Amino acid sequence: xxxxxxxxxxxxACQLSLSIGDVEGNRRQAxxxxxxxxxxxxxxxxxxxxxxxxxxxxxxTEARSLAEPLDGETVREWSELAGRHDVVVVGGIxxxxxxxxxxxSAVLVDASGLRATYRKTHLWDRESDVFVPGGDQPPVVDTxxxxxxxxxxxDLEFPEWVRxxxxxGAEVIAxxxxxxxxxxxxxxxxMEVVRVQAGxxxxxxxxxxxxxxxxxxxxxxxxxxxxxxxxGYPLAGPAAADTPQLLVADIxxxxxxxxxxxxxxxxxxxxxxxxxx
Amino acid sequence: xxxxxxxxxxxxACQLSLSIGDVEGNRRQAxxxxxxxxxxxxxxxxxxxxxxxxxxxxxxTEARSLAEPLDGETVREWSELAGRHDVVVVGGIxxxxxxxxxxxSAVLVDASGLRATYRKTHLWDRESDVFVPGGDQPPVVDTxxxxxxxxxxxDLEFPEWVRxxxxxGAEVIAxxxxxxxxxxxxxxxxMEVVRVQAGxxxxxxxxxxxxxxxxxxxxxxxxxxxxxxxxGYPLAGPAAADTPQLLVADIxxxxxxxxxxxxxxxxxxxxxxxxxx
Numbered sequence: 288x289x290x291x292x293x294x295x296x297x298x299x300a301c302q303l304s305l306s307i308g309d310v311e312g313n314r315r316q317a318x319x320x321x322x323x324x325x326x327x328x329x330x331x332x333x334x335x336x337x338x339x340x341x342x343x344x345x346x347x348t349e350a351r352s353l354a355e356p357l358d359g360e361t362v363r364e365w366s367e368l369a370g371r372h373d374v375v376v377v378g379g380i381x382x383x384x385x386x387x388x389x390x391x392s393a394v395l396v397d398a399s400g401l402r403a404t405y406r407k408t409h410l411w412d413r414e415s416d417v418f419v420p421g422g423d424q425p426p427v428v429d430t431x432x433x434x435x436x437x438x439x440x441x442d443l444e445f446p447e448w449v450r451x452x453x454x455x456g457a458e459v460i461a462x463x464x465x466x467x468x469x470x471x472x473x474x475x476x477x478m479e480v481v482r483v484q485a486g487x488x489x490x491x492x493x494x495x496x497x498x499x500x501x502x503x504x505x506x507x508x509x510x511x512x513x514x515x516x517x518x519g520y521p522l523a524g525p526a527a528a529d530t531p532q533l534l535v536a537d538i539x540x541x542x543x544x545x546x547x548x549x550x551x552x553x554x555x556x557x558x559x560x561x562x563x564x
Numbered sequence: 565x566x567x568x569x570x571x572x573x574x575x576x577a578c579q580l581s582l583s584i585g586d587v588e589g590n591r592r593q594a595x596x597x598x599x600x601x602x603x604x605x606x607x608x609x610x611x612x613x614x615x616x617x618x619x620x621x622x623x624x625t626e627a628r629s630l631a632e633p634l635d636g637e638t639v640r641e642w643s644e645l646a647g648r649h650d651v652v653v654v655g656g657i658x659x660x661x662x663x664x665x666x667x668x669s670a671v672l673v674d675a676s677g678l679r680a681t682y683r684k685t686h687l688w689d690r691e692s693d694v695f696v697p698g699g700d701q702p703p704v705v706d707t708x709x710x711x712x713x714x715x716x717x718x719d720l721e722f723p724e725w726v727r728x729x730x731x732x733g734a735e736v737i738a739x740x741x742x743x744x745x746x747x748x749x750x751x752x753x754x755m756e757v758v759r760v761q762a763g764x765x766x767x768x769x770x771x772x773x774x775x776x777x778x779x780x781x782x783x784x785x786x787x788x789x790x791x792x793x794x795x796g797y798p799l800a801g802p803a804a805a806d807t808p809q810l811l812v813a814d815i816x817x818x819x820x821x822x823x824x825x826x827x828x829x830x831x832x833x834x835x836x837x838x839x840x841x
Contacts, residue, residue, distance in 0.1 A: 478795065485723075563725065
């Protein structure tokens with residue numbers, strides 16, 4: 288049983304080094320990360336995309352062999368952890384959907400169990416060989432750690448989509464990611480982080496993005512997990528080292544409830560949706 | 565008479581220190597900056613928002629006294645410069661509109677004269693006491709320096725709006741700005757620059773933003789003029805010193821014509837506009 292939402296909460300992004308196909312090992316690593324985050328005082332803990340399964344599937348058959356339903360072992364285990372430590376857990380799973388289809392999903396669980404599921408809408412690269420894209424709006428869930436919206440990885444590159452949970456009242460966007468590394472100029476932040484910063488700033492919301500690190504079947508991950516404030520500046524991270532990391536930050540949810548900027552403006556009221564199509 | 569558009573062009577952002585009310589001095593400074601940019605080989609030259617008038621008007625009456633129509637002296641002078649140096653000039657003026665209303669406008673001129681006008685749609689702070697907001701889509705103009713879209717300052721904080729000229733085929737977004745300074749953490753780029761970077765990256769377009777520097781009636785300007793590539797990384801700037809600057813970069817327009825990312829994705833084709841409202 289969770290206490291009513293405080294206005295200041297500690298949130299965590301857990302950057303993990305996962306292994307494709309090692310579901311038990313990946314679950315153990317995720318559970319340990321949630322316990323570390325809870326011990327550090329976090330009330331919202333975000334894990335990477337496709338945490339139990341890993342990411343770089345050979346084909347749909349392999350992905351299917353690593354998939355699990357929403358009432359499967361991972362949601363059960365994260366719910367149990369959430370209850371034991373009074374935390375909200377967000378993480379990505381390879382979901383075996385109700386029609387037998389595969390989904391790249393983020394789940395939000397708390398002590399009461401599964402609260403919301405989001406199926407990734409914008410699929411990256413070979414994901415479209417494996418997953419059915421989502422077609423529903425991102426959920427926004429009232430939790431003991433604030434109003435939390437869900438997005439997954441490549442979704443963050445579509446500012447119209449980042450807008451949806453924010454306009455629906457999210458104070459925090461929790462985003463499990465697996466950001467593959469691309470080259471960038473020396474001294475520059477990964478563009479994935481820059482886009483998260485801008486997405487937070489234009490919507491005046493917090494964003495907690497948990498990425499992977501390490502290497503999997505030839506793919507390197509950015510490992511740029513980050514917690515960003517409504518002004519767009521990082522509160523923790525971006526993680527710089529290509530190693531597992533626990534990022535934590537204390538956030539004031541009230542800062543995400545007001546959309547006022549300067550003395551006369553409001554980033555939501557100033558929109559002109561009649562002109563945007 | 566301009567040559568057909570090459571695929572590689574040099575573009576310039578001119579950061580100026582203007583003085584409210586000193587229309588002649590501001591015009592002289594702008595003309596000198598265009599000549600310097602042309603001498604440096606630039607074919608597209610971007611000047612700040614409200615270049616001839618300055619920005620921090622006391623009231624509507626003062627703004628009106630500094631306004632000029634689209635067939636006024638500034639457009640005439642920039643057209644003449646454009647013809648003499650074979651450049652495209654984009655800059656902001658305080659426009660006396662056809663119905664006597666005031667507009668915060670960007671104009672695009674070349675050797676043939678005025679090619680396009682854009683009236684700022686999202687008004688910042690006390691601008692709404694002075695200006696009538698625009699209600700038309702941002703123009704996209706075929707020029708000898710590529711297909712150029714126009715936006716002004718606070719418009720850049722609305723990603724749906726940055727999307728419009730990009731989807732309409734702009735290869736370069738030219739953005740006159742007057743970015744007032746806000747505090748930021750040490751070592752961080754101004755959020756205005758971060759938003760420009762993200763806007764360029766999610767649309768795979770170039771953005772040339774020309775800001776002011778110095779101080780006017782108690783307002784400090786960011787002075788963070790920047791030229792950003794379709795990957796979101798700066799090609800020139802952001803200007804770091806609070807002084808007039810000429811930024812130039814060579815851009816390959818072809819890089820903004822393809823929206824492909826990775827091996828299987830396209831940032832425009834991957835959009836789901838049916839879900840964005």
